[in-house]
């Protein structure tokens with residue numbers, strides 16, 4: 565069984581192992597001990613801060629396999645991106661080039677460097693150990709963040725977005741990077757991706773091409789990966805699309821992976837979640853799988869278990885109660901999985 569809870573300093577070695585395993589392209593989760601330690605510290609601070617409106621908080625959660633107590637995944641939420649340095653994306657837009665004299669009218673897609681997501685909350689770093697990439701664990705981890713947002717709406721913006729990892733091969737070669745970024749940054753994708761995750765991002769402003777890029781002028785291999793999700797991320801992408809996230813024509817500036825966004829309150833988990841009392845069942849539960857959360861801020865916990873909605877609250881098994889560390893009658897939050 566699995567439990568999601570806020571990350572702690574003791575989780576550092578496990579997080580480092582996960583980051584190494586995750587490989588290239590998960591920019592906001594670099595395999596760098598010091599950076600990961602900073603991330604945990606900033607997350608602990610964020611959970612403990614009183615927040616009236618979203619700022620530079622960043623929340624990190626871990627997925628625990630409860631039988632072995634092992635950390636097998638992690639994910640996070642940035643309350644706002646682009647607060648201190650701009651947050652870059654490419655917006656795909658069409659440019660019209662027409663000659664009435666020749667009766668030629670062309671609409672040509674072009675990539676425009678923009679900061680359109682600066683000031684918006686972002687879901688980050690969903691990484692799960694290969695052995696645990698099943699639908700329950702992946703959905704639990706991904707949606708636990710949404711339950712947290714529903715519990716603490718004042719901490720996040722009314723729009724949420726996620727950058728999905730773009731296509732690159734086993735050796736970390738991105739066809740999009742090779743066609744574009746490489747010429748401007750004089751380094752490989754792996755290095756640029758790593759730098760954008762660990763250092764300040766001034767080098768992006770300094771080195772990125774300043775003019776729009778006309779898509780048809782890129783090699784075909786690069787055009788083909790614009791807006792394409794890396795195959796290792798397809799399961800987490802599907803979970804987000806099912807939740808109601810949509811592609812609105814924004815892609816990553818390095819690998820052209822798609823950005824998806826949604827109005828926070830319209831997401832399935834956020835719109836459907838309910839609050840009520842925990843009712844402890846005496847027999848095994850025959851109800852559907854639910855995501856069930858308990859606790860506030862740093863005590864926030866979420867698990868997946870069968871449950872039975874009743875008028876007085878949610879019926880859960882004794883083992884679920886124990887896993888969440890709650891008593892009968894405790895206030896819990898739930899949604900069907």
Ligand SMILES: NC(=[NH2+])NCCC[C@H](N)C(=O)O
Pocket residue numbers: 589591650651652653756757758760761765816817818819
């Ligand atoms: N795959 C990447 N490393 N892209 C570069 C970082 C882009 C990101 N949107 C930012 O501004 O922070």
